[in-house]
Amino acid sequence: MKRAGIIGGMGPEATLDLFKKIIKNTPAKKDQEHIPLVIDNYPQIPDRTAFLLNRGEDPFPYLLESMKRLERAGVDCLCMPCNTAHYFLEALREQTQVIFISIVESVLEDIIKSDKEYRKIGLMATDGTFIGKVYHIPFEQKGLKIVDFNNDIQRKIMDSIYTLKAGELTKAVNIFNDVFVKIVSEDYDCLIAGCTEIPILLQYVKVDRKINIFDATESLAKHVVSYCLNQSVG
C-alpha cells in the first residue's frame, strides 16, 4: 500500500470533501485497510484566480513549500484538490521525483472511459481555471470541446464558490441553485464539477432532469485509491 500526499486547504472544505471521497472509495472492512494519507491543509496558499487575474500574490512558492513538506513526510504520490492550482501542475512536476496525480487528467480519463460522445461539455469552474486554460488545453488535445458559459452564468458560479469559501453555505447554495437551473436549460451533453467547491454545492441541488455530471474530486479520489492499493505493500 502506498501513502498519498495531499496539497490541501484550497479551501479546507474541498480538502475535507476529497478526504471523505477517498475513504468512501476504499474497500476497507477495518481501519487498517484504509490508505495512509498525509494531508497538508495549508489555507494560506494565496488565491489562485486572483493571481491569474494579475490581482494577487503568486501561489507557486506556497504550493512548492507544501509539496516539499509532503515529500519530507515520505509520501509516494501527490495530488491537490484545487482545479485552478493545476495551472501550476507541470511546474510542480518539474520540482519532484514523486508521481503527481492530476485532477484534470483523472476526470478526463473518466470521461473518455465512459465511452459516450460528448459534443458540448460544460465546465463549472473558477475564472482562473478558464483564464489558465487548465481544462481547455488537455481536453482539446483529446479532441474534446468545452463550450464556455455566458458571462452572467460564469459570474454567478464564481459568486457561489466564493460565498461558500466565506462559510455562508445557505447563501452559496441559493446562488448556485439559481444558476444551475440556467445551466441545465442550455442543453449540455455533460457537465464537469471542475472546482472542488462545486460538488459541495451540488449536494444541495435538486437536478431537474437527467444530466451527466463528472465530479473531478470524485475522479481524483478514485485514481488516488487505485494507485495506492494496486502497488505492492510499502
Next chain:
Amino acid sequence: MKRAGIIGGMGPEATLDLFKKIIKNTPAKKDQEHIPLVIDNYPQIPDRTAFLLNRGEDPFPYLLESMKRLERAGVDCLCMPCNTAHYFLEALREQTQVIFISIVESVLEDIIKSDKEYRKIGLMATDGTFIGKVYHIPFEQKGLKIVDFNNDIQRKIMDSIYTLKAGELTKAVNIFNDVFVKIVSEDYDCLIAGCTEIPILLQYVKVDRKINIFDATESLAKHVVSYCLNQSVG
C-alpha cells in the same frame, strides 16, 4: 497563527470528523483565515483496544512514527482524534518538545467550565479506554465520578463502534440507537462521547429527552483552534 499536527486514521472517519469540527469552529471569512493543519492519516496503527486486552500488536511505535513525521513537517502542536490512544499520551509527551493537546483534558476542562454539578457521568467509550483508565484517572483527580455501564450496554457500544469502523453505517446506527435508549433510561447527569466514532453515530440518533452530551472530538477541535489562533503569527 500556529500549525496543528493530527495523528489520525484511528479510524479515518473519526479524523474526518475532527477536521470538519476544526473548520466549523474557525471564524474564517476566506480560505486564508483557516488554520494550517498537517493530518497524518495512518490507519495502519494497530488497534488500541486489542492491545490493551493483550490480543494485539503494540500501537506505540506507530504512534511515535506518526508523531515524528508530523514534527518533521514542522507542526507547532499535536493532537490525536482517538480517545483510547490517549493511554499512550504521557509516553508520547516524553518523546517530543511539541505541545500535545489531549482530547481527555479538553473535554474535562469543558465539563468543569460548564459549572454544573455532575454526580453521575456516563462514558461512551471502547473497552480499551475503560481498561486503560484513560478517563477514570484524570477525572478522579478532579473529583469527578464516571459510573460505568453494565456489561450488556458496554458490549453493544463496542459492537456499534466496530461495525462503523467496518463501513456498515446503517447497521452501526441501529445497534447504537437500541443501546442509547437504554443508556438514557439510566438517569445519567451527563454523557461523554469518549470514542471518536460515537459523535458520528450520535448524528443519526433522536434523543428522547434532554441529556447533556459532551462530544470529546468537538472539545478537542475547539481547544486546537483556540491554541492555533491565540498565538502570535508563526
